[in-house]
Amino acid sequence: MRTPDAAVAAANHPSTGDAGTSFTATPREFGVGARLTLAVMADDYVDVILGALRSADATGLEVQTGKVSTYVSGAEQDVLRYLSQVIAGAGRSGAHVAAAVHLSHGCPGGVSCDIPEGGAALYSEIPQLEPTGIKTAADWAIYPLADGGSGTAAADHMRDIYAAIDYAKSTGVTVTEDHYVTRLDGDVAQVLQTIAAGWILIGRSVQHVVTHATLSINSPSAS
Amino acid sequence: MRTPDAAVAAANHPSTGDAGTSFTATPREFGVGARLTLAVMADDYVDVILGALRSADATGLEVQTGKVSTYVSGAEQDVLRYLSQVIAGAGRSGAHVAAAVHLSHGCPGGVSCDIPEGGAALYSEIPQLEPTGIKTAADWAIYPLADGGSGTAAADHMRDIYAAIDYAKSTGVTVTEDHYVTRLDGDVAQVLQTIAAGWILIGRSVQHVVTHATLSINSPSAS
Numbered sequence: 001m002r003t004p005d006a007a008v009a010a011a012n013h014p015s016t017g018d019a020g021t022s023f024t025a026t027p028r029e030f031g032v033g034a035r036l037t038l039a040v041m042a043d044d045y046v047d048v049i050l051g052a053l054r055s056a057d058a059t060g061l062e063v064q065t066g067k068v069s070t071y072v073s074g075a076e077q078d079v080l081r082y083l084s085q086v087i088a089g090a091g092r093s094g095a096h097v098a099a100a101v102h103l104s105h106g107c108p109g110g111v112s113c114d115i116p117e118g119g120a121a122l123y124s125e126i127p128q129l130e131p132t133g134i135k136t137a138a139d140w141a142i143y144p145l146a147d148g149g150s151g152t153a154a155a156d157h158m159r160d161i162y163a164a165i166d167y168a169k170s171t172g173v174t175v176t177e178d179h180y181v182t183r184l185d186g187d188v189a190q191v192l193q194t195i196a197a198g199w200i201l202i203g204r205s206v207q208h209v210v211t212h213a214t215l216s217i218n219s220p221s222a223s
Numbered sequence: 224m225r226t227p228d229a230a231v232a233a234a235n236h237p238s239t240g241d242a243g244t245s246f247t248a249t250p251r252e253f254g255v256g257a258r259l260t261l262a263v264m265a266d267d268y269v270d271v272i273l274g275a276l277r278s279a280d281a282t283g284l285e286v287q288t289g290k291v292s293t294y295v296s297g298a299e300q301d302v303l304r305y306l307s308q309v310i311a312g313a314g315r316s317g318a319h320v321a322a323a324v325h326l327s328h329g330c331p332g333g334v335s336c337d338i339p340e341g342g343a344a345l346y347s348e349i350p351q352l353e354p355t356g357i358k359t360a361a362d363w364a365i366y367p368l369a370d371g372g373s374g375t376a377a378a379d380h381m382r383d384i385y386a387a388i389d390y391a392k393s394t395g396v397t398v399t400e401d402h403y404v405t406r407l408d409g410d411v412a413q414v415l416q417t418i419a420a421g422w423i424l425i426g427r428s429v430q431h432v433v434t435h436a437t438l439s440i441n442s443p444s445a446s
Contacts, residue, residue, distance in 0.1 A: 035362060035403055037437045039262030039321040046443065068321075068362040068439045071402050098262040098291075100323040100437045102364070104403040139258060139291040141325070143366040143433065147378035155370035155378065157431070179294050180258055180327040180433070208380065210366065210403070212435045214260045214323045216291045220269065 026075075030122045033062075033073035034083060035102040042095040052089030056082050069100070079103075080127040080196050088132035088188040091217035099215040101192070103199050106145075106208035121205050126197045129189035136188045138215045139181040140168075142198050145208035153205070160206065164198030171197065184213075191215065249298075253345045256296035257306060258289075258325040265318040275312030279305050292323070302326075303350040303419050311355035311411040314440035322438040324415070326422050329368075329431035344428050349420045352412035359411045361438045362404040363391075365421050368431035376428070383429065387421030394420065407436075414438065 040048045061074040061082055072079050087099045105122065142164050146155035165182050169175045171194045173186035184191045191213075199211045263271045284297040284305055295302050310322045328345065365387050369378035388405050392398045394417045396409035407414045414436075422434045 031402070033402065035437075037321050037323070037362075037439070039264055041263055041265070041268040043264075043266045045264040045319065065444075066362070066401065066406075067360045067442060067444060068406065068437055069404070073402070096268065098260050098321070098323070100260070100321070102362075102403060102435070137290045139260075139289070139325075141433065141435075143368060145366060145368070145380045147369070147380055148371050157368045157370055178289065179254070179256065179296070180325060181292070183289075183291065210364065212325070212364075214258075214291055216260070219290060221288075221290060 027122065027124060028073060028075075030106060031073075032076060032079065032105050032122070032124075033071065034079050034104070035066075035069040035071055035100075036083060036086065037069040037100040038086065038090055039098045039100075040090055040093065040095050041097070042093070045095070048090055048093045048095060051093075052086045055089045056085035058082055069102070076124050076196060076200060077127045080129055080192055084129050084132060084189045084192050087136075087192075087215060087217070088134040091132075091134040091136070091188065094218060096219055097215075097217040099217075101195070101213045101215065102210065103196065103212075104210045105199060105203045106206075121203060121207050123204055124200050126200050127193060129193050131190065132188045134188045134217060135186070136191050136215045136217050137219070138184045138191050138195070138213045139178070140184050140195055140211070140213040141181050142195075142202065142211040143209065144202045144206040145210070146206045155206075160202045164202060167197055167201060168194045188215065188217070250345065250347060251296060251298075253329060254296075255299060255302065255328050255345070255347075256285075256294065257302050257327070258292040258294055258323075259306060259309065260292040260323040261309065261313055262321045262323075263313055263316065263318050264320070265316070268318070271313055271316045271318060274316075275309045278312045279308035281305055292325070299347050299419060299423060300350045303352055303415055307352050307355060307412045307415050310359075310415075310438060310440070311357040314355075314357040314359070314411065317441060319442055320438075320440040322440075324418070324436045324438060325433065326419065326435075327433045328422060328426045329429075344426060344430050346427055347423050349423050350416060352416045354413065355411045357411045357440060358409070359414050359438045359440045360442070361407045361414050361418070361436045362401070363407050363418055363434070363436040364404050365418075365425065365434040366432065367425045367429045368433070369429045378429075383425045387425060390420055390424060391417045411438065411440070 060078040144160040176183040283301040367383040399406040
C-alpha cells in the first residue's frame, strides 16, 4: 500500500512540460478532480446515497454537490479513495447501483484553471486503493486531448488510448473490448484504480486528459 | 421539422476529408452511435426501463443491451430520436431518473470500424427532435480527438470545445459553465439536440469526436 507520505510527495512532485520546462504544480492547480453521479435504483435511494457519502473519507478534498453530479477536487489518491468508498458504500446496500464517473485533468471546458503555459504535464503516482469487496462492471473510455507536437512527442490519441487499454490488461481486472468503450470487471477499487492509472499515465505527457466510466453494481442482468 | 427523406439524404451525403478527398460514407460506416445507461431510482425500475424502451421508436437502429449500457447504432437522427424517447419515457414515470449518454463518431477505442483513411470527416445534419414535455438538467462535455494538422486546419481542441459551447448558447437551452462540464437545462429533446449539434458540427472537420452527458430528471434537489 501507498503511505500518506508518498501521497503528499506525489502531490508536490515537480512536473515537467513537453518543452522540458521543470516546475512545481499541484494536482489542484492542474484542475485534477472528478464528477460523480450516483444512481441507486430503489425507493430509499436518498438514504442510501446520503449514507454512502457520510461513510466515505473526504479528507483533503473539496466536495460540491450539484444538481446533476458531485464535483470532487484534490490529489488523485484522495479523489479515487473517496469515489471508491462512496460507490462501494452504495453497492453494499444490495440495491442496483449505476455510477457515472468523470475524471479530469488540465481543465478542458468552460471553467478553466491556471495551468502552466507551454503544454506542461503533471507527474502523479497511480492511486493505490483498498479492496472494497464489492464487484462491478464498468464501461470505460479515455480521451487524451493533445494537439500537434512532432517526432516521438507528436499527438496520437489512438496510440495513447491503446497504451491505457494495454496497461489495464496488466492489472488483474477482466478487460473486454466493445464499441466505444472497454469493459472492466472486478472489485470497485481495482476497476477505479485501473481507470485512474490510464488517466495518470497519459497525463504525464498530455496536459488535458479526461476519462469517463459508468459502473454498474448488483445488476439483475449481471449473471 | 426534418422529413424522413432529408434524413435519408443526410445519411448518404458524400463526406469530405481534410485532404479534400470526396467520398460516400454512411453514419454506420463511420461508427456513429451511442451508449446509454438509464437509471431509475425506484423499486419498480425494471418495469419503468422496459416500458420506456418498448415505447421508443427504434426504426433504422441496431440496439444491443449490454451489462452496463445499451449500444445504439445508426444515423444521427434515428439515434437521437430513440435516446430522447427512451429517456423522456422513463422520466414520465415521475421517478428520479439519471441517464448517462455517450455519443461517438469515428470509433476511437478497442472495437474499430472501417472509416476512410486520411483523417476524413463526416457531413451530417443536426437532428431535429420533437419536444417531449419532460424537463432535464444535464452535465455535458465534448471531446474532439484530432492530432496535428497545420494552418487553419491545425488541431485545437479548446477552439472546437468553445465553438460547441457557443453554439449551445444559441439554441434556447439554459447554459451554465462549471468545472469540467457545461450544464444544460431544458426539455429532454432540446438538451439532447444541443449536445448532438456540437458533436455533429465538430465531426464535420474532426474524424473522432465523442461527447458525454449525464441527464437528471425529477431530482428532489432540482428546485
